[in-house]
Amino acid sequence: MGTHEERGVARQWFDVADAAPVLLDAQGRVTGWTREAQRLLAYGADEAVGRNVAELLSAEDAARVPEVMERCRADGGWVGLLTGLRGDGQAAGIMVRITAALDTESPSRWLALLSELDDAPGWDMSRAVLEQMVARSPVGIAIVDTDLRYVWSNEALAQYGGGPPSRRLGLRLADIQPGLDSESIEAQMRRALTTGEPIVGYEHVGHARSQPLRETAHMMSFTRLDDGHGHPMGVYYTVEDISDRHRARQRLALLDRAGERIGRTLDINRTAQELADVAVPGLADLVTVDLLDSVLRGGEPAAGPFGDTEPVTLRRAGQRSATELVPEAVVGIGDLVAYPAGSPPIRSLRTATSWREERLDPLGEAWAEHARGGEAAIFVELGLHSVMIVPIRARGVTLGVTSFFRRHRQEAFEEDDLNLAEDLVSRAAVCVDNARRYTRERDAALVLQRSLLPHVLPEQDALEVSACYRPADELTGLGGDWYDVIPLSGARVALVVGEVPGHGIDAAAAMGRLRTAVRTLALLDLPPEEVLAHLDDLVVRSREEGVQLDEEEAAVAQSVGSGCVYVVYDPVDGQCTMAAAGHPAPAVVMPDGSVAFVDLPQGPPLGVGGPPFESVELALAEGSTLALHTDGLLARGDDWALDTDRDRLRQALEQRVTSVELHCRTVVDALTPDRPHDDVALLMARTRLLGSEQVADWDLPSDPAAVADARKTASRMLAEWGLEELIFTTELVVSELVTNAIRYSDGPIRLRLIKERALVCEVFDGGATAPHLRHPRTTDEGGRGLLLVSQVTQRWGTRFVPDGKIIWAEQSLTDPSP
Numbered sequence: 001m002g003t004h005e006e007r008g009v010a011r012q013w014f015d016v017a018d019a020a021p022v023l024l025d026a027q028g029r030v031t032g033w034t035r036e037a038q039r040l041l042a043y044g045a046d047e048a049v050g051r052n053v054a055e056l057l058s059a060e061d062a063a064r065v066p067e068v069m070e071r072c073r074a075d076g077g078w079v080g081l082l083t084g085l086r087g088d089g090q091a092a093g094i095m096v097r098i099t100a101a102l103d104t105e106s107p108s109r110w111l112a113l114l115s116e117l118d119d120a121p122g123w124d125m126s127r128a129v130l131e132q133m134v135a136r137s138p139v140g141i142a143i144v145d146t147d148l149r150y151v152w153s154n155e156a157l158a159q160y161g162g163g164p165p166s167r168r169l170g171l172r173l174a175d176i177q178p179g180l181d182s183e184s185i186e187a188q189m190r191r192a193l194t195t196g197e198p199i200v201g202y203e204h205v206g207h208a209r210s211q212p213l214r215e216t217a218h219m220m221s222f223t224r225l226d227d228g229h230g231h232p233m234g235v236y237y238t239v240e241d242i243s244d245r246h247r248a249r250q251r252l253a254l255l256d257r258a259g260e261r262i263g264r265t266l267d268i269n270r271t272a273q274e275l276a277d278v279a280v281p282g283l284a285d286l287v288t289v290d291l292l293d294s295v296l297r298g299g300e301p302a303a304g305p306f307g308d309t310e311p312v313t314l315r316r317a318g319q320r321s322a323t324e325l326v327p328e329a330v331v332g333i334g335d336l337v338a339y340p341a342g343s344p345p346i347r348s349l350r351t352a353t354s355w356r357e358e359r360l361d362p363l364g365e366a367w368a369e370h371a372r373g374g375e376a377a378i379f380v381e382l383g384l385h386s387v388m389i390v391p392i393r394a395r396g397v398t399l400g401v402t403s404f405f406r407r408h409r410q411e412a413f414e415e416d417d418l419n420l421a422e423d424l425v426s427r428a429a430v431c432v433d434n435a436r437r438y439t440r441e442r443d444a445a446l447v448l449q450r451s452l453l454p455h456v457l458p459e460q461d462a463l464e465v466s467a468c469y470r471p472a473d474e475l476t477g478l479g480g481d482w483y484d485v486i487p488l489s490g491a492r493v494a495l496v497v498g499e500v501p502g503h504g505i506d507a508a509a510a511m512g513r514l515r516t517a518v519r520t521l522a523l524l525d526l527p528p529e530e531v532l533a534h535l536d537d538l539v540v541r542s543r544e545e546g547v548q549l550d551e552e553e554a555a556v557a558q559s560v561g562s563g564c565v566y567v568v569y570d571p572v573d574g575q576c577t578m579a580a581a582g583h584p585a586p587a588v589v590m591p592d593g594s595v596a597f598v599d600l601p602q603g604p605p606l607g608v609g610g611p612p613f614e615s616v617e618l619a620l621a622e623g624s625t626l627a628l629h630t631d632g633l634l635a636r637g638d639d640w641a642l643d644t645d646r647d648r649l650r651q652a653l654e655q656r657v658t659s660v661e662l663h664c665r666t667v668v669d670a671l672t673p674d675r676p677h678d679d680v681a682l683l684m685a686r687t688r689l690l691g692s693e694q695v696a697d698w699d700l701p702s703d704p705a706a707v708a709d710a711r712k713t714a715s716r717m718l719a720e721w722g723l724e725e726l727i728f729t730t731e732l733v734v735s736e737l738v739t740n741a742i743r744y745s746d747g748p749i750r751l752r753l754i755k756e757r758a759l760v761c762e763v764f765d766g767g768a769t770a771p772h773l774r775h776p777r778t779t780d781e782g783g784r785g786l787l788l789v790s791q792v793t794q795r796w797g798t799r800f801v802p803d804g805k806i807i808w809a810e811q812s813l814t815d816p817s818p
Contacts, residue, residue: 003094003601003679018111018391023101027067028053030412031109038159040094040114042087053112058083058091060548072098072527081117093117102717140239143225146193146232148172148186152184154699157239160218162210169192179207185220192222196232197802199223205246213410217246251420254282257541258424263431266438268296272318273333274426279322283420284404284413286328286384290314290345291392291400291432298439311338314400320406328382330368343367345401348389352398354422355389358412383659390425394433432723448505452512462493462571463626463685465660467727468668472503472632480507480562482515486522489797489808491571491690491756497562497628497683498583512557514539514606518566525799528566528579535564536581539607545711556666560607565628571690572754574622579615584631587653591623595650606620622689625660627653632678633671660686690756697752710751712737714761722757726811729792733761733809736789740807741765747804758810766804 020040023032029052033045033116041048041056054062061082071078077099084092092113101109134141140157144150150168158164162176174182174294185204192199199222207215222237262274267345271291281285292301292313294718316331331337339345345367379385388404401423406413453580457465467483480500488494500510517538521531563583569576578586578598582605585598598618604610620626636646652670657663664684671682696717700706711731718727734751741749745767754760770787789796789809796809 006709011101019097019115021113022048022053022114023051024098024110026109028065030056033363034461038112039086040116042090044087045085052376056084058085060541061682068740072100073105076100082277084114129733132755141236142168142239143234143236145191145234148189148235151234154552155503159210160239160241161211161215171686178210180204181211183204188220188222189237192224192235193232195474195574203246204538205241213412214243215409215411216240216241216243241251241534246418248510248654250282251416254278254420255423255427257282258427262424263426263434266435266442267318268298268435268439271331271428271435273320274318275424276318276320279404279421279424280323281408283417284409285322286326286403286405287318287320288316288329288403288405289318289392289400291317295399295432297440297656298436298443301399304603309341310350311340312349313338314345317400328384328407330366330377330382333511337368339367344387344389345403345587348391348401349398351575352391352393353680354391356413356415356418357387360385360387364667382406385410388413388418388421390418390421392425392429392432394426394429397433399429399432399436406558407502430549431650433502448487448508448512452515453482454484458487459692459757460485460487461493462491462569462688463495464570464660464688465495465683466659466664467683468664469682470668470672470676472676472679481512481632481679481683482511483520483628483683484515485683485685486519488522488568489525489799489810490806491754492764493569493571493685495567495569495626495628496564497630498524498562498680499630499632499679500559500562503679508564512544514559518564522748523797525797527615528568528577529603529613531566532564532579532581532606532613536604536606540609543607560605562606563630564606565566567626567628569620569626569687571756572695573616573690574619574689576620576687577615577617577744578625579603579613581613586629587627587649588620588625589625589653593620593654593656595653597646600782614688619742621688625653625684627664628683628685630679630681632676632680633668660684690754694755695752699748700738700749700751702746704739704742704750706742706749707735707738710734714751714753716755718759721757723813724760728761729811730761732792733762733789733811736786737761737763738809740771741767741784744769744771755813757814758812760810762806762808764801764806768800768805769798770798770805771807 017798020036021032021034022030022037025031029050031049033043033048038044038049043056045630048056054067056067057065062522064082068078068080079097082094082096084094086092093116095117096109097113099113101111135154138156140154140160142150142153144156149170149172153165153168155165159170160177168176172182173180181204188199188202193465202220202222203217204220205215205217207214208218212343219240219242220237224232225234225236227233257697258275258278261278261377263271264274265271266292272291274287276287291314293313295301295319300588308727312640313336314335316335319326319329319333320326344357348355349418351817358378362378362385364379366377366379366382384405384407386406390402390404391398392400402421405411441549449639453469454467457467463485465485469483470479471481480502482498484494484496486494486496496515498518499510500507500514500515512537517535518531521534525535535736543560561582564585565580567576567578567585567586578600580600581603583602585600585602586634588596590596598616600616601614603613629649634649648671651665652667655663655666655670664682667684668680668682698710700710711734714730714734717728718724718730723730738749738751741763745765747766748764750762750764752760752762754762786796792811793809794812796807798805798807800806
């Protein structure tokens, strides 16, 4: 015999050989005691025999003895758990089976078999009870032998197909479930046979024989069965249908994926494509997204009604197929697709309700009006058998429709699939509508930008000019930096570069206000320092007065602290005058390629107050290049250092480049990334000088007789220039301007003619008052001089110089007629 521990380890069931027998009489008194009973309860035979069995039990179980004995008499025995009271005072859990010791109708003795619970798996059950458990279990249970052939299965397993248990005997899984991946399941069985380790929670997805058109999921567990000698004799496995849980998990995963992947950009077409990409192949085999054309342009969707009689045209914004090259689609992305008036897509569009058809008519024509080989395609040709159509609707507006088709998966769309599709589309619809609104606002912003920044720099002969602008706001493409080139009188040109703090619409609006003000001030022919002073007053006055509209308040507030540099270049003598308000000084690239930075006094930023603005004047050799830029070109972040970044700019400007346009682009590319942290504007201008053959001037005495001489001199000069057709009007202009100078001013008078893109006539005098254009009455004898000048010339005006004023008039050389 083995030890107690050996017997305990070996005992797996209630075995008579391992039990301690005790004999009881009809009243429950102990009449027979054994050594096993003495070992189990620690009573000797002399202590136990003659005592009622209740005295050997705990107080609680002792009270149950009369009931137990009554059950024994009624049923012929009893099985259960009791708590024994050992002779050493300790409690011991025991499993008890009582049966009649004598085979008579009224037994006078009972045989009680006692077994220790510490080494037993639990309550002993008869084979009949165990068979009821496995046979009636709702969980499918089966046993296969070492060849993986069925030797037993319960009725619950039949729900997955394959027939009753008797038909499975001797067959393998592949024989009864041809639609499943039997190799992977049998691999788990072999693993359990080989290792002896149970396999729990193995999930398998496939098509069971009971539902060949529906994908099902099963949870399976595998346990090896050994014989009495410990040799493997087969595998016991259970299977449970978890298809609902599997589908719910798939839906949640699909919704999570949709939340991560749909709406990552504000591009309408990309958002539509993301919707199609997410739904294939998790939900459908083909998904098409069709939007109203107005939605793709950022406009409001048409109010409807849609498709009462005429076909409705939508644009394919996205599509995805589980098959490469999308053979099921009848149009491509970006193409227009026309749906008949009564087709399901148009009904969904019109009613804003979803539509589902489990089985399409195989011979029915596809709704989209198209032709393949001259004939309309039918659903069986396209391979489509089930469909859902969901309107794309956000904020009470229908933007289009999404169609879901199945082709490879044989199961039809169910109500749960439609609910999932509606969840996906509703998420995407908000993103599509956000993208539509963004497209509309961005287009408006870009229109604003195009209206604020010069489309084409004006043509003039003084400078060869090019500009490069790179905004920090990549979404709107709009910032607060700006530049301008403004032709002035006398063939001069003004160059302006400025910046407003911040980015976006507010900064652009503020920039537009400043640019408009600068252009207005420039037309007054004011010196650079006076232009900035007037501009500063405008910002201060706007801030102090305030405005009522929120948008204007933001624009005004954004103007404070703006920077600006204003440069005037004269191609006649090469003189350049400039002033700055809180803005970097321009750089100058000399004709030999060397780079210098202008020592320009820095005035305060606009609107913050401070000392008056100052200007500097310098002479530029022909072929010099001015580089006006905003500080975004230099600053690289928190480690901004003027000297270091000027060295970087110097190196970039020193590159030998043939054209100004290429030079400008090269410098910006060298100093700024594609997405700079601040707006960048660079304006480069290469200087030219007008030749002596283009400029002629004469000093005139302050004598009325000089008027005739001035007319003759001007006529001869125009004849030399080949401008005979302008002699008559030029004589008239010279006569009137010189006469006014002699009549209303003292001191020297000078006449200058400039031939550029226009013929400029200038008369200088020492007077400080500007002439005024009058509209004389018919009876007036004078006052018609400037009126005549304004009628026969393209434009005219007055500018003041330190020692007097200049009255000028221009005649176009491309269109001589006034």
